[in-house]
Amino acid sequence: MRPSPEKKYRGIVLVFYLALIALWQTLFSLQLIPDYLFPSPLQVARRLWELGSDGMLWPSMQATLLRMAVGFSIAAGIGLLTGLLMGMSRIVNRCLKSLFLGLQTLPTAAWAPISLLLFGLSERGIYFVIIMSSLAAVAIATSDGILQIPPLYLRAARTLGTPGYAMPLRVILPAALPGIVTGIKLGWTLGWHGAVSAELIKSSVGLGYLLYMGRELNDAAQVLGIMVLTILFGLLLDRFLFAQIEHRIRRRWGLLQAA
Amino acid sequence: MDPNASSIPATARAATATVKLRLTRVTKVFESGGQRVEALQPIDLEVSEGEFVVLFGPSGCGKSTLLNMIAGFEEPTSGEITLEGQPVTEPGSDRLMLFQEHALFPWLRVIDNVTYGLRWEPGYRFRPRRRREKAMELLRLVHLEEFAKSPVHELSGGMKQRVALARALAPDPKVLLVDEPFPALDALVRAKLYTELQDILVRTRKTIVSVTHDPREAACLGDRVIVFTGRPGSIKAELTVELPRPRDINDPKVAECAGIIAKQLEEENNETIPGEKI
Numbered sequence A: 001m002r003p004s005p006e007k008k009y010r011g012i013v014l015v016f017y018l019a020l021i022a023l024w025q026t027l028f029s030l031q032l033i034p035d036y037l038f039p040s041p042l043q044v045a046r047r048l049w050e051l052g053s054d055g056m057l058w059p060s061m062q063a064t065l066l067r068m069a070v071g072f073s074i075a076a077g078i079g080l081l082t083g084l085l086m087g088m089s090r091i092v093n094r095c096l097k098s099l100f101l102g103l104q105t106l107p108t109a110a111w112a113p114i115s116l117l118l119f120g121l122s123e124r125g126i127y128f129v130i131i132m133s134s135l136a137a138v139a140i141a142t143s144d145g146i147l148q149i150p151p152l153y154l155r156a157a158r159t160l161g162t163p164g165y166a167m168p169l170r171v172i173l174p175a176a177l178p179g180i181v182t183g184i185k186l187g188w189t190l191g192w193h194g195a196v197s198a199e200l201i202k203s204s205v206g207l208g209y210l211l212y213m214g215r216e217l218n219d220a221a222q223v224l225g226i227m228v229l230t231i232l233f234g235l236l237l238d239r240f241l242f243a244q245i246e247h248r249i250r251r252r253w254g255l256l257q258a259a
Numbered sequence B: 001m002d003p004n005a006s007s008i009p010a011t012a013r014a015a016t017a018t019v020k021l022r023l024t025r026v027t028k029v030f031e032s033g034g035q036r037v038e039a040l041q042p043i044d045l046e047v048s049e050g051e052f053v054v055l056f057g058p059s060g061c062g063k064s065t066l067l068n069m070i071a072g073f074e075e076p077t078s079g080e081i082t083l084e085g086q087p088v089t090e091p092g093s094d095r096l097m098l099f100q101e102h103a104l105f106p107w108l109r110v111i112d113n114v115t116y117g118l119r120w121e122p123g124y125r126f127r128p129r130r131r132r133e134k135a136m137e138l139l140r141l142v143h144l145e146e147f148a149k150s151p152v153h154e155l156s157g158g159m160k161q162r163v164a165l166a167r168a169l170a171p172d173p174k175v176l177l178v179d180e181p182f183p184a185l186d187a188l189v190r191a192k193l194y195t196e197l198q199d200i201l202v203r204t205r206k207t208i209v210s211v212t213h214d215p216r217e218a219a220c221l222g223d224r225v226i227v228f229t230g231r232p233g234s235i236k237a238e239l240t241v242e243l244p245r246p247r248d249i250n251d252p253k254v255a256e257c258a259g260i261i262a263k264q265l266e267e268e269n270n271e272t273i274p275g276e277k278i
């Protein structure tokens, strides 16, 4: 059996990452920067391990994920609904699209100060940042997805006797699903940025908080460790959850060439 | 005229059958951005119950436009379309349209596509079990019952068209509208689908209005062929095809009949030979 191209690349990618870690280790060994500012991969791994066995890591990861689960669910709900309205009414689309595009140019961290003012150090403030960071992406992708629905589906639905009230749930949202999933994926990433930014400023648990602590303690190994962990986490969800779902939907909707 | 081809002027048609669909002085003018396109000149047409009428004519003569107006996607500029005496105002499953592309919903499995239109039909509302039974019956009719649970994208082009046909038959439309069926399929699959379609029609006794610019297709499927002039379209001739069913699209008699139908167009194209009859 011939190995699939996917499998062939997997080995190369692994080598690439090993080389990257080796480069890091080499830079460390050259001692150009003092090691308390620039720790080695091994030191970072050890620090992560310590944090883990001290019982610091797991609750923080849990806290960030839980915040994301709650905040992003709300954002996705509101985003879908506004996106649906935007997709179905030209006036709503004109008004909200420019607003959302504008909001999207704002770095997610920029929501933290206003959230601090509005909600103080409460959990609600973090939800607020997550929601504001991801809402626009979901809404815009949903409305774009709806506007790109092949007219044939809508005509087929109407000739099959679909009453107007049933169109959004039975036809419009499912037909727009490929666009919506792309928006959910982007929204999750932006929400994740927002969550960690907010935790940097206003929390006592979470990945962002551990970053902040690391800086307070001048612990470069902790800072780098948490950064790597955050990246890994985001990548894992993106590659193995959202990308998979997206791929399946696109294949099913006939948007990919069959292999 | 060869008696085997059995094409006779439409006037000889039995006038006793009940009229399902009636078009009276229907015209269509498209106006967009100052441009005025006269697509159809006044069209009068009656379609009887259980009749298969084929609209045949050159590209751009307004066949699809006429079908769209019957389906309710477009409004006639003037004139009236009635189904069983009721004026047509909007799309609905009593005048179900079967599209050129299969238009199946990819988010639904094969069986759910077929049950889709039944959800709002009297007798099927809130009765998923009954909908499923009806759908399975139709899938058996198109020989796809073992694919009921498959996602649509796993089917071949011809299979998709057959599912689309089952889906269109499910709400038991009073008139089935078909715009250029199966154009994207190879000749072999097409021939098979035609046989199958006719077989189903004989069994279900559906009233059908179909569009084509392939004379063979017209001869193979139609009880009556309406020949259109070029744009702005108007009815040039009506031919009744009296070959026995099922007809094979490769049958020489069908080919002969197709020749007669095609001739109508040629005559129109070079505008030398006048005449409505063959």
Ligand SMILES: Nc1ncnc2c1ncn2[C@@H]1O[C@H](COP(=O)(O)OP(=O)(O)OP(=O)(O)O)[C@@H](O)[C@H]1O
Pocket: B030, B031, B032, B037, B038, B039, B057, B058, B059, B060, B061, B062, B063, B064, B065, B066, B213, B231
């Ligand atoms: N929405 C529209 N706006 C303006 N003109 C239109 C529109 N739809 C159709 N037309 C014009 O009306 C005429 C008839 O079009 P129609 O699609 O009904 O032709 P057809 O007989 O189905 O042709 P074909 O065999 O190529 O499908 C064409 O000249 C076309 O350009």
Ligand SMILES: [Mg+2]
Pocket: B063, B064, B065
């Ligand atoms: Mg057409």
